[in-house]
Amino acid sequence: xxxxxxxxxxxxxxxxxxxxxxxxxxxxxxxxxxxxxxxxxxxxxxxxxxxxxxxxxxxxxxxxxxxxxxxxxxxxxxxxxxxxxxxxxxxxxxxxxxxxxxxxxxxxxxxxxxxxxxxxxxxxxxxxxxxxxxxxxxxxxxxxxxxxxxxxxxxxxxxxxxxxxxxxxxxxxxxxxxxxxxxxxxxxxxxxxxxxxxxxxxxxxxxxxxxxxxxxxxxxxxxxxxxxxxxxxxxxxxxxxxxxxxxxxxxxxxxxxxxxxxxxxxxxxxxxxxxxxxxxxxxxxxxxxxxxxxxxxxxxxxxxxxxxxxxxxxxx
Amino acid sequence: xxxxxxxxxxxxxxxxxxxxxxxxxxxxxxxxxxxxxxxxxxxxxxxxxxxxxxxxxxxxxxxxxxxxxxxxxxxxxxxxxxxxxxxxxxxxxxxxxxxxxxxxxxxxxxxxxxxxxxxxxxxxxxxxxxxxxxxxxxxxxxxxxxxxxxxxxxxxxxxxxxxxxxxxxxxxxxxxxxxxxxxxxxxxxxxxxxxxxx
Numbered sequence: 001x002x003x004x005x006x007x008x009x010x011x012x013x014x015x016x017x018x019x020x021x022x023x024x025x026x027x028x029x030x031x032x033x034x035x036x037x038x039x040x041x042x043x044x045x046x047x048x049x050x051x052x053x054x055x056x057x058x059x060x061x062x063x064x065x066x067x068x069x070x071x072x073x074x075x076x077x078x079x080x081x082x083x084x085x086x087x088x089x090x091x092x093x094x095x096x097x098x099x100x101x102x103x104x105x106x107x108x109x110x111x112x113x114x115x116x117x118x119x120x121x122x123x124x125x126x127x128x129x130x131x132x133x134x135x136x137x138x139x140x141x142x143x144x145x146x147x148x149x150x151x152x153x154x155x156x157x158x159x160x161x162x163x164x165x166x167x168x169x170x171x172x173x174x175x176x177x178x179x180x181x182x183x184x185x186x187x188x189x190x191x192x193x194x195x196x197x198x199x200x201x202x203x204x205x206x207x208x209x210x211x212x213x214x215x216x217x218x219x220x221x222x223x224x225x226x227x228x229x230x231x232x233x234x235x236x237x238x239x240x241x242x243x244x245x246x247x248x249x250x251x252x253x254x255x256x257x258x259x260x261x262x263x264x265x266x267x268x269x270x271x272x273x274x275x276x277x278x279x280x281x282x283x284x285x286x287x288x289x290x291x292x293x294x295x296x297x298x299x300x301x302x303x304x305x306x307x308x309x310x311x312x313x314x315x316x
Numbered sequence: 317x318x319x320x321x322x323x324x325x326x327x328x329x330x331x332x333x334x335x336x337x338x339x340x341x342x343x344x345x346x347x348x349x350x351x352x353x354x355x356x357x358x359x360x361x362x363x364x365x366x367x368x369x370x371x372x373x374x375x376x377x378x379x380x381x382x383x384x385x386x387x388x389x390x391x392x393x394x395x396x397x398x399x400x401x402x403x404x405x406x407x408x409x410x411x412x413x414x415x416x417x418x419x420x421x422x423x424x425x426x427x428x429x430x431x432x433x434x435x436x437x438x439x440x441x442x443x444x445x446x447x448x449x450x451x452x453x454x455x456x457x458x459x460x461x462x463x464x465x466x467x468x469x470x471x472x473x474x475x476x477x478x479x480x481x482x483x484x485x486x487x488x489x490x491x492x493x494x495x496x497x498x499x500x501x502x503x504x505x506x507x508x509x510x511x512x513x514x
Contacts, residue, residue, distance in 0.1 A: 209435070222439060229438035245424075246431035262434035 001316070005029070009316060011295030014279050015066035015073060017086050020286020022053075023293060024073055024089075025301055026063025027316065031055055032075060034089055035314050037289045041305070050314045056094040058082060065116045067125075069139070072097065074125065076113035079104065081127065081137075102127060102135035102144050115157045121165035128155035128169050134179070148179050156214065157203040161223070168205055174198030176212055178223075192216045196237055202252070206243045209262075211250075213238040218250055220262060230264035240280045244292075249307075251277035251294055259307070273313055274298035339380055346373045 013026040021038045033052035040049045059077020067074045073084045082096040104111060111130030119126055124145070125137045134148040134155065153172035160167055166180035174197075192198065193216055201214035209229075210221045218232040218241060236253025247267070248260045253276045256269040274296030283291050292304040293314075300313040329340065353366045 220438065222442065225439075225442070227442045229442050246427040246434065262431060263437055 006299045006316065009299040010062075010278060010297045011274075011299070011301055011316075012062055012064050012278050013066040013075075014281040014293055014295055014301070015068045016281060016283045016285055017073070017090075018068055018070050018285055019086075020283050020289050022086070022090065023281075023283075023301075023314070024066055024068075024075075025295055025314075025316075026058070026066050026075060027299075028062040030057050030059040030061055030063060030077060031316075032058045032063060032066070032073075032084075033316050035301075037283070037286075037291065040303070040312070040314060041289055041291070050312060052314070052316065054089060054092050054094070055316070058084075058096075061112060064112060064114050067116045067118065069118060074116060076116055076127070076129075078112055079110035079129070081113065081116070081125070098142065100137070100142065100144075102129075102137070103147070104131055111154070114155060117158050117160050117167075119160050119165060119167065120162065126158050126160065126167050128158040128171075130154040132171070134158065134167065134169055150177055150179075151175065153199075156199065156201045159203045159205045159210075161205050161207050163207045168203055168210065170200030170203040170212055170214070172199045174200060174215065176200055176203065176210075202238050202240050202250070204241050204243065209243070211241045211243070211248060213241065213250070213252075218260075220248070220264070230262065232258075232260050232264055233266060234258055234260075236276070239278050242280055242282060244282060244307075249280060249282075249292070251280045251296070257292075257294055257304075268308070270304070270307070270309065272296075272302045272310055273300045274302070339377065342373060342377055346370060346377070349373075 008028075010028045011025050012028060015024050016022070016037075017024070021036065023035045023037055024032055025035070026032045032055070034054040035051075036049065036053045039045060039053075042049075058075050059080065059082065061078030063075050063077055065076040067076075068086070071086060073086055073089065075082050075084065080099050080101045082099045084094070084096050088095070102113075113127055113129040115128045117126050118124070118139070119136075123139050125139055127135045127137065129135075132149070132151045132154055134151075135144050136146040136148070137144045148167070148169075151169065151171045151173055155169050155171040158167060158169045161178075161180075164180060166178050168176060168178050170176045197215035199215045200212050202218070203210070203212045205211070205223070208223055210223050212219060212221065213232075213234075214237055218234055218238045219228045220230040220232075221228050232248075232250070234250065234252070234254075238250045238252035238258075240252070241248060241250040246262070248262065250258045250260065254269075255273070255275050255277070256271050257277070257280065258266055259268040259270070260266050272294055274294075275298065277294050277296035279296070280292065280294050283289055283293070290305075291311075292307060293301055294304075295301040299316040301315070302310045302313050305311045349366065349370055353363065353370065356363060356366070358366075
C-alpha cells in the first residue's frame with residue numbers, strides 16, 4: 001500500500017470481536033484489517049503492535065458496514081454480504097464462510113449496502129442500502145425473508161429498538177421510518193438545516209430515545225411521544241452517534257469527538273487525528289479493553305482508553 | 317563443624333572490629349597491661365597510676381559495651397515499629413482499594429441517576445410547551461356548553477320554521493279551495509246566464 005493510497009484511505013466501519021480483544025476495520029479500498037487490542041493496550045506495546053495483525057481484501061467496493069455476531073464478522077461490500085469466522089480470522093485464515101446477495105429488483109446496477117444491524121428478537125439481519133429498501137435475512141437459514149419498502153431514496157442507517165423489536169431506518173429522503181406493527185413516519189421541522197440538506201445519516205436508539213442527525217442538526221427524540229426533546233448545537237453533519245452512560249458521543253464532520261449531555265449542551269469536543277470522522281465504536285464486549293475507537297478520512301484509527309483524551313492511534 | 321563456627325566467629329569479629337576501632341584491641345591491651353602490672357617491679361605510685369589507667373580502660377570497655385547493648389535494644393524496637401507501620405500501610409492499601417471499588421460503583425449509579433434526570437428534564441421541557449390540562453378541560457367544557465346552547469337554539473328555530481310552513485300550507489290550501497269554489501260558482505252562474513239569454 002503506497003503512501004498515496006494511505007493518504008486517500010478512509011475508514012468507514014469498525015467492529016469489535018465478541019471476545020473484545022480484536023478490532024476489525026473496513027476501508028474504502030475494500031480491505032478489512034484486524035488489529036489486536038490486547039497487544040496494543042498491553043504495557044509493553046511497541047509501534048508494531050499498532051499495525052494490523054491481518055489485512056485482507058474482502059470486497060471489491062468499499063466496506064461500508066461491519067457487524068459482529070457471537071462468532072461471525074459480517075461485512076457489507078458492493079451489494080453483497082460476506083461472513084467470516086472470528087476464530088479463523090485470528091488464525092489468519094481469510095476464507096469467507098458465505099457470501100450472499102439480497103434480491104435486488106434490477107440486476108443491472110448493484111446498490112451498495114450502507115448499514116446492517118441484527119434484530120435479536122428473531123435473530124435476523126437487517127440490511128439497508130442503495131436500492132431504497134430494507135432487506136431482512138434470517139441468520140439461521142440464510143434466506144432473505146422480507147423486504148420493507150417505503151423510502152424514496154437510499155437508506156443511510158438502520159437501527160433496532162430492542163424492547164419493542166422495531167426497526168428504525170433513516171435515509172437520504174430525510175425521513176426516519178419506524179417499522180413495527182404499524183408503520184410510523186417521522187419528519188423534521190425544528191431541527192432542519194436546509195443549507196446541508198435533509199438527509200439522515202446517523203441513527204441510534206436506546207429503546208425509549210432516539211438520536212438522529214445528518215443534514216438536520218443532531219437531535220434527541222422521545223420515541224413514545226415522537227417529540228424532539230433536545231437539539232444539539234453541533235456545527236457539522238454528524239455521521240455516527242452513541243449513547244454512553246449519561247452522555248452522548250457523536251462524530252461527524254470536524255476532527256473531534258463531541259460529548260454532549262442529554263439536555264442539549266455540548267460538554268466537550270476531543271480532538272482526533274482524522275480530519276472528519278465516519279465511525280465510532282465502543283468496546284462493550286470486554287471489561288479490560290474498554291476503549292472507544294473512531295475512524296474517518298485517514299488511515300489512522302484513534303483509540304481512547306479514557307474518554308477525555310486520545311491515547312494512541314492504530315494505523316492500517 | 318568447628319571450622320565453620322571458627323569462620324563465623326572470624327567473620328563476625330572482622331565485621332564488628334570495623335567500627336569499634338579497637339574495642340577488641342583495648343581488651344587485649346588491658347590484659348597485657350594487667351599481666352605487666354602484676355609482674356611489674358616499679359614504684360607504688362607508678363603501680364597505682366597503672367592501676368588507675370587499667371580501671372579507666374575497663375570503664376571505657378564497659379561503657380562501650382553498654383552503648384552497644386542499648387543500640388541493639390533500639391534496633392529491635394525500631395524493627396517492631398517498622399513492622400507495625402508496614403502492616404498498617406498494608407491495611408490502608410486494602411481499604412483504599414475497597415473504597416475505590418465502592419466509589420466506582422457510586423459513579424456508575426450517579427451517572428445513571430444523572431441520565432434519568434436529564435431524560436426527565438428533556439421530557440418536562442416538551443410537556444411544558446403543551447398547555448395546562450385544567451385549562452384545556454375548562455375550555456372544552458365551555459365549548460361544550462356553547463355547543464349545547466346553539467343546538468338548542470337551532471332546534472327552536474327549526475320547530476318555528478316547521479310551524480310556519482304548516483300554517484302557510486294551511487292558508488294556501490284554504491285560499492286555493494276558496495278560489496276553486498268561487499270559480500265553480502262563477503262558472504255555474506255564467507252557464508245559467510247564457511241559458512236565460514237563449
